[in-house]
Amino acid sequence: MMLEVKNVTKVFYSNKYEDLTALEDVSLFVAKGEFVSIIGPSGCGKSTLLEMIAGLLKPTSGDIYLNGQSITGKKGNTAYMPQKDVLFPWRTIIENVMIPLEVQGVKKAKAKQEALSLLPAFGLEQFADHYPEMLSGGMRQRVNFLRTFLFRKELMLLDEPFGKLDALTKMQMHKWLLKILEQLKQTVLLVTHDIEEAILLSDRIYVFSSRPGKIKREVVVTLDRPRTQEMITSSAFIEIKKQLFDLLKTD
Numbered sequence: 123m124m125l126e127v128k129n130v131t132k133v134f135y136s137n138k139y140e141d142l143t144a145l146e147d148v149s150l151f152v153a154k155g156e157f158v159s160i161i162g163p164s165g166c167g168k169s170t171l172l173e174m175i176a177g178l179l180k181p182t183s184g185d186i187y188l189n190g191q192s193i194t195g196k197k198g199n200t201a202y203m204p205q206k207d208v209l210f211p212w213r214t215i216i217e218n219v220m221i222p223l224e225v226q227g228v229k230k231a232k233a234k235q236e237a238l239s240l241l242p243a244f245g246l247e248q249f250a251d252h253y254p255e256m257l258s259g260g261m262r263q264r265v266n267f268l269r270t271f272l273f274r275k276e277l278m279l280l281d282e283p284f285g286k287l288d289a290l291t292k293m294q295m296h297k298w299l300l301k302i303l304e305q306l307k308q309t310v311l312l313v314t315h316d317i318e319e320a321i322l323l324s325d326r327i328y329v330f331s332s333r334p335g336k337i338k339r340e341v342v343v344t345l346d347r348p349r350t351q352e353m354i355t356s357s358a359f360i361e362i363k364k365q366l367f368d369l370l371k372t373d
């Protein structure tokens with residue numbers, strides 16, 4: 123199995139306030155090539171879980187494995203795209219995108235060439251020399267996504283990548299992401315609040331309870347691939363949506 127999270131609990135200890143259990147006994151997996159989403163109410167520990175898988179935080183108990191090796195508390199094994207926009211404002215788009223390649227030791231000229239060759243697929247070829255502030259929110263997220271992809275890790279962790287976008291831009295991003303994922307064949311674990319987004323993109327969805335976050339249910343999305351936005355109005359889609367809605371409204 124590519125990713126296995128086994129019995130992970132995270133407690134934030136505090137001197138001032140009471141201890142806070144963010145996640146309790148969470149076990150989940152992601153197989154190679156799968157697109158898996160985590161959906162749950164605000165504050166149920168979704169970002170905390172991704173940070174633990176990325177190795178930025180250590181679980182209080184439990185373990186995390188990638189291809190059978192423990193990666194608990196270890197950084198650098200996954201490509202993690204955090205919730206906040208992390209583009210450097212003083213670097214142009216191409217200079218931002220090149221960062222992971224430079225980190226991997228690729229020479230500047232080669233890194234630039236490789237990054238430039240990928241811009242068209244990400245709809246960014248006109249913007250190589252622009253600065254992030256000149257781009258729309260949707261474009262900036264495509265840059266963030268391309269940069270995350272260039273870390274060249276088997277598993278991508280995406281934390282609410284479209285959370286701040288307006289509904290129309292979000293729809294365009296979903297369409298684009300479905301297309302590009304067909305080409306890239308990346309394994310993805312996505313955190314989202316958005317029920318329709320989770321269904322449209324995922325093979326499976328883990329539904330979390332409110333804090334302390336626990337897995338309430340695993341839902342398999344049985345819609346065919348390639349997925350299209352038109353599927354949103356199909357009866358199969360609406361049936362899954364209803365199931366998720368019922369799971370999320372009762373706690």
Ligand SMILES: Nc1ncnc2c1ncn2[C@@H]1O[C@H](COP(=O)(O)OP(=O)(O)OP(=O)(O)O)[C@@H](O)[C@H]1O
Binds near residue numbers: 170
């Ligand atoms: N470093 C920290 N110290 C103390 N408490 C924390 C820390 N990080 C997160 N928390 C708390 O843990 C809980 C889970 O937070 P987390 O951000 O993981 O939730 P989330 O499900 O991603 O929420 P949202 O959907 O709103 O982003 C929250 O109550 C949060 O306040």
